[in-house]
Amino acid sequence: xxxxxxxxxxxxxxxxxxxxxxxxxxxxxxxxxxxxxxxxxxxxxxxxxxxxxxxxxxxxxxxxxxxxxxxxxxxxxxxxxxxxxxxxxxxxxxxxxxxxxxxxxxxxxxxxxxxxxxxxxxxxxxxxxxxxxxxxxxxxxxxxxxxxxxxxxxxxxxxxxxxxxxxxxxxxxxxxxxxxxxxxxxxxxxxxxxxxxxxxxxxxxxxxxxxxxxxxxxxxxxxxxxxxxxxxxxxxxxxxxxxxxxxxxxxxxxxxxxxxxxxxxxxxxxxxxxxxxxxxxxxxxxxxxxxxxxxxxxxxxxxxxxxxxxxxxxxxxxxxxxxxxxxxxxxxxxxxxxxxxxxxxxxxxxxxxxxxxxxxxxxxxxxxxxxxxxxxxxxxxxxxxxxxxxxxxxxxxxxxxxxxxxxxxxxxxxxxxxxxxxxxxxxxxxxxxxxxxxxxxxxxxxxxxxxxxxxxxxxxxxxxxxxxxxxxxxxxxxxxxxxxxxxxxxxxxxxxxxxxxxxxxxxxxxxxxxxxxxxxxxxxxxxxxxxxxxxxxxxxxxxxxxxxxxxxxxxxxxxxxxxxxxxxxxxxxxxxxxxxxxxxxxxxxxxxxxxxxxxxxxxxxxxxxxxxxxxxxxxxxx
Amino acid sequence: xxxxxxxxxxxxxxxxxxxxxxxxxxxxxxxxxxxxxxxxxxxxxxxxxxxxxxxxxxxxxxxxxxxxxxxxxxxxxxxxxxxxxxxxxxxxxxxxxxxxxxxxxxxxxxxxxxxxxxxxxxxxxxxxxxxxxxxxxxxxxxxxxxxxxxxxxxx
Numbered sequence: 001x002x003x004x005x006x007x008x009x010x011x012x013x014x015x016x017x018x019x020x021x022x023x024x025x026x027x028x029x030x031x032x033x034x035x036x037x038x039x040x041x042x043x044x045x046x047x048x049x050x051x052x053x054x055x056x057x058x059x060x061x062x063x064x065x066x067x068x069x070x071x072x073x074x075x076x077x078x079x080x081x082x083x084x085x086x087x088x089x090x091x092x093x094x095x096x097x098x099x100x101x102x103x104x105x106x107x108x109x110x111x112x113x114x115x116x117x118x119x120x121x122x123x124x125x126x127x128x129x130x131x132x133x134x135x136x137x138x139x140x141x142x143x144x145x146x147x148x149x150x151x152x153x154x155x156x157x158x159x160x161x162x163x164x165x166x167x168x169x170x171x172x173x174x175x176x177x178x179x180x181x182x183x184x185x186x187x188x189x190x191x192x193x194x195x196x197x198x199x200x201x202x203x204x205x206x207x208x209x210x211x212x213x214x215x216x217x218x219x220x221x222x223x224x225x226x227x228x229x230x231x232x233x234x235x236x237x238x239x240x241x242x243x244x245x246x247x248x249x250x251x252x253x254x255x256x257x258x259x260x261x262x263x264x265x266x267x268x269x270x271x272x273x274x275x276x277x278x279x280x281x282x283x284x285x286x287x288x289x290x291x292x293x294x295x296x297x298x299x300x301x302x303x304x305x306x307x308x309x310x311x312x313x314x315x316x317x318x319x320x321x322x323x324x325x326x327x328x329x330x331x332x333x334x335x336x337x338x339x340x341x342x343x344x345x346x347x348x349x350x351x352x353x354x355x356x357x358x359x360x361x362x363x364x365x366x367x368x369x370x371x372x373x374x375x376x377x378x379x380x381x382x383x384x385x386x387x388x389x390x391x392x393x394x395x396x397x398x399x400x401x402x403x404x405x406x407x408x409x410x411x412x413x414x415x416x417x418x419x420x421x422x423x424x425x426x427x428x429x430x431x432x433x434x435x436x437x438x439x440x441x442x443x444x445x446x447x448x449x450x451x452x453x454x455x456x457x458x459x460x461x462x463x464x465x466x467x468x469x470x471x472x473x474x475x476x477x478x479x480x481x482x483x484x485x486x487x488x489x490x491x492x493x494x495x496x497x498x499x500x501x502x503x504x505x506x507x508x509x510x511x512x513x514x515x516x517x518x519x520x521x522x523x524x525x526x527x528x529x530x531x532x533x534x535x536x537x538x539x540x541x542x543x544x545x546x547x548x549x550x551x552x553x554x555x556x557x558x559x560x561x562x563x564x565x566x567x568x569x570x571x572x573x574x575x576x577x578x579x580x581x582x583x584x585x586x587x588x589x590x591x592x593x594x595x596x597x598x599x600x601x602x603x604x605x606x607x608x609x610x611x612x613x614x615x616x617x618x619x620x621x622x
Numbered sequence: 623x624x625x626x627x628x629x630x631x632x633x634x635x636x637x638x639x640x641x642x643x644x645x646x647x648x649x650x651x652x653x654x655x656x657x658x659x660x661x662x663x664x665x666x667x668x669x670x671x672x673x674x675x676x677x678x679x680x681x682x683x684x685x686x687x688x689x690x691x692x693x694x695x696x697x698x699x700x701x702x703x704x705x706x707x708x709x710x711x712x713x714x715x716x717x718x719x720x721x722x723x724x725x726x727x728x729x730x731x732x733x734x735x736x737x738x739x740x741x742x743x744x745x746x747x748x749x750x751x752x753x754x755x756x757x758x759x760x761x762x763x764x765x766x767x768x769x770x771x772x773x774x775x776x777x
Contacts, residue, residue: 036740037756039754072743073743224738225699225702225737226699228738228741264736302643302646304683305684306682318642320638321637321639323677380742382701382743388701420700454700456700456704467704
């Protein structure tokens, strides 16, 4: 035993030794992106093909599975590092392509600039640009995500050699709990789950609360549709979460922590289990951590599919084994939380910032961002944007820069219509708001929220009334039913929106929606109800003309609402290829070969199949 | 059935905190939570059966009816919604002749709608059993699902 610093140094040395012994520096390293998105894009087949090909060619290489580096639009990703050379990243790597790359670059020595995306390095190489030059990465600042796509999430040594758990050692070694809390306060870090409450203040409240037992709870119930930041963070760098939790527990005086994780995230659960076991074995969790007097254990709790459990009081009830229904606050969890004990509840995204703050100091953290929103924020940029993925930008970055700079604009040359931020609690921002800096206050003024970080971009072919209906359908079905304004209010709002999208809208429906929204917002008990009108309010605020077109003209300008559209085949474009007729599931299309085809509107179910299969753009929905 | 459930549950009584994990274990083993399990879990945890049932029906994850041999979960989160997730589920509904939430008469497939699987960048997405598929088209989804149909080789 020695001092905390000595113990940490010994552990880090051990990790360095093990990694050096593996001799990776002298080997070809191949990194395969196998987060959930990599797998969904076919990453496992690519990995299999890669391993087979390596065996067949007899090439010795270290194949490492890593988490998501953010370029989801290029999945499956395979990166190759030859000794002494920069890491080269290849995108859309199918099994055929991985065989081609191995032949060219490993059997031969041609890095194939035509297939490469960039080097993951400051240097360019053989005509392959550095990732710093890519529009996708140029304006990103990767602090929270610094390890994602670099470390093997299943190896604690990888984390430790990159300075992992040093912040915990530093806190335990020379900092009192008060000093840790002061540092977090001074950093200006605000809760990344959506509400943006100052994190240091929350810690202070919990620290000062009296109680024989305190808990730290991490909210990993990432339920907003369109958001996957936390999943990627944990799948790519699970130890960063554990380190943040341990520091928080030390600061507030807790010896037990819970991570409440969505059951829909099996890979993240598996990696967390492994990480907890490794951290316990290494001595970063458990009894008297690093020889200090501080002990801390973490329990994983799997959720069971209830969106409302993202609300803190509901989440704690769910951990206790009850229906996840919120209760009024106060008392706040800091006073009376899990089993009535003082409890600190933070989101995964918040916890991911803690080790950085303790390691580099509050001033370093607050260098970037805006006056009231410090640091960076991770967003999941998805929808009809060209480059979808996981991005991390300083607060204050313009919405336009995120969508058009990093995201590369709208897919297939279509026009931008709106950015939906904050999920069911957020709103839709139109083109006129693109030059807003993204921070908590500015987005709130515009009617939306930063939220947990989901950013769904939609194009001109999306109906904004349908989007509002979509979100209300979601919140209505996820309302726990405890309070009347939410239970009945969301139902009535949904019925009104359904009526409008089904062509049965009435004059005065928009005013009715506004009135209902006001009540639901003001009178609901928890955040789910209070924020549920936001998608309706922002679409009315910015896209009122679409509501009016539905109600007054019986027309859906985007051609989405089925009751208001008919499908027609353009005579001048139809070649009579019969493809649409053969694919129509309702047998609603007739026509002879090489003659113009016709759709029977009575039989047509508006399933859109004909429009999708037509190679001549001859089918239109009006 | 009762005997089978007993083998899943722990021998000793457990606290209320274990209620949801026990329900998850039963569903993990049987594919659903049968009525008999409610009373047995009630005895084990000391939570009244009515409350066990209350918890069971509160969470979307739990099924009260047996599921098919394969579970198809089609994502209808925001990104999937705007990129045509609705068309995926419609195509599967037509192909399998079931409504979302139902099981085919041959018990091969249960079709379910889910809200966001967190693979939004590859939308539209579905999960069949444990396998995630992204960038789907209605046609592709039907073909993938057909690969899971029992061809007599495994049960």
